[in-house]
Amino acid sequence: MSLVELGRYARNEAHIIVGRLAAEGIDAITLDGNASIADGSYFLIPVRVMVDDDDLSAASRLVGGAA
Template structure:
């Protein structure tokens, strides 16, 4: 799996998740439950991971939605 996005914004995580769901791309959101440890401060970023074979399609979906600036470098 490869990291697609790393962000602290839960709204962005939700938006990207909806885009990937709509495109039929399987993904994982890692570190989503770390808020319990950090005290819900939002300090630790969430990571959206996709399978290696889906990276190009996922990047295209995110970029087409105008969120290309949030993508991790390749």
């Protein structure tokens, strides 16, 4: 298993995408969601959604990408 980046999204959108992928049986995680939480700028930092490289095409189709 090798994680690849599906995309970078606003914090709330990233968590919605992870839930949508989970509903379709695709495991996904978010990275950078708590970056800079101490200084209050975490809403400005994109959150990466990561999926297994074998799931990238299917995940991309579900979120409207082209991979």
